[in-house]
């Protein structure tokens with residue numbers, strides 16, 4: 001298996017973006033004896049970050065918060081807590097990026113410093129791709145509650161032979177994380193008032209990494225199309241609409257076909273990715289329409305309902321999930337709290353069980369939603385999902401004629417230009433939460 005040469009990739013990045021030498025640090029975990037040692041290597045930046053947080057609270061916190069940061073030992077406690085979080089991040093073999101010392105008071109999104117941690121060089125393609133298809137609660141370890149591996153996973157196609165290349169995927173993942181670092185500067189934070197800000201960042205990072213992919217591996221690569229399928233599958237199977245960058249990916253694929261990417265410098269690639277990202281990301285009405293149509297809102301609401309009644313319900317579920325026992329979670333919740341955990345968990349698993357257990361059901365479910373939706377985003381997800389069924393599902397595991405008929409039904413539905421308004425209560429809360437962003441300079 002060919003591995004990504006992290007040292008060479010790091011050297012290349014600083015050569016291409018010299019201004020990132022002191023802003024973006026690539027931490028190769030495999031070069032350190034432990035995640036603790038890796039974190040210690042940028043301790044001065046952690047100190048700077050904690051001081052920034054303290055200063056922000058001192059300037060903007062409420063009365064109690066302001067009093068709190070003045071107490072002895074708070075800085076050390078914050079630092080210890082933060083390092084603990086970092087250690088959890090660093091102990092995973094997947095790629096991660098952590099922005100530090102984000103300048104909260106200004107309009108342009110800027111972090112003082114960013115740690116990028118590539119996936120371990122020995123991470124297999126399957127491991128890198130697993131998180132695109134597995135719902136978060138199954139990743140959390142309750143797979144035994146539902147026969148995910150034995151049913152759903154067996155219907156999903158593996159990566160095609162020409163893309164079964166660990167180095168290629170690790171490179172893309174690193175370029176995506178570095179893409180965040182180079183595209184972020186200057187992004188207008190007030191866009192978060194009515195847009196899915198996460199989605200903007202992900203669209204820019206994917207566009208950048210895909211442009212670089214074609215430059216590195218040639219314009220005949222089928223990677224872009226496969227990636228579009230993965231991001232779409234993650235929206236349906238994971239409810240991950242924040243990473244839904246398929247429209248941006250399509251734009252890059254089209255530009256590649258026109259031969260417009262090969263000659264771009266890294267800076268031009270970055271500028272183009274920023275432009276594509278801003279044309280592709282969705283607003284909050286669209287996000288709500290998606291979550292409301294597919295199953296992710298149910299999960300959010302379930303946790304909302306649970307945490308309203310008692311913080312401990314969530315704690316118990318999380319704790320039991322970590323121990324990989326659903327029955328244990330249900331028992332604890334049922335015996336110790338009035339909240340009916342079993343019903344909630346059944347609710348949580350229901351859409352998966354009902355709609356995703358086999359490809360025909362998934363196609364019918366997505367098709368039905370795509371044919372009746374008034375939301376452009378829901379329509380886009382449904383269209384792309386059905387379009388790519390052949391690369392998502394194992395050959396022969398679904399009825400091809402039904403798929404065709406379903407695609408036609410979705411194509412016949414043309415949603416309006418404007419997304420349907422989301423409920424007023426959610427809008428008001430979000431407005432309150434983001435009111436500070438409007439007046440930033």
Ligand SMILES: [Zn+2]
Nearest residue numbers: 176180202205
């Ligand atoms: Zn990302």
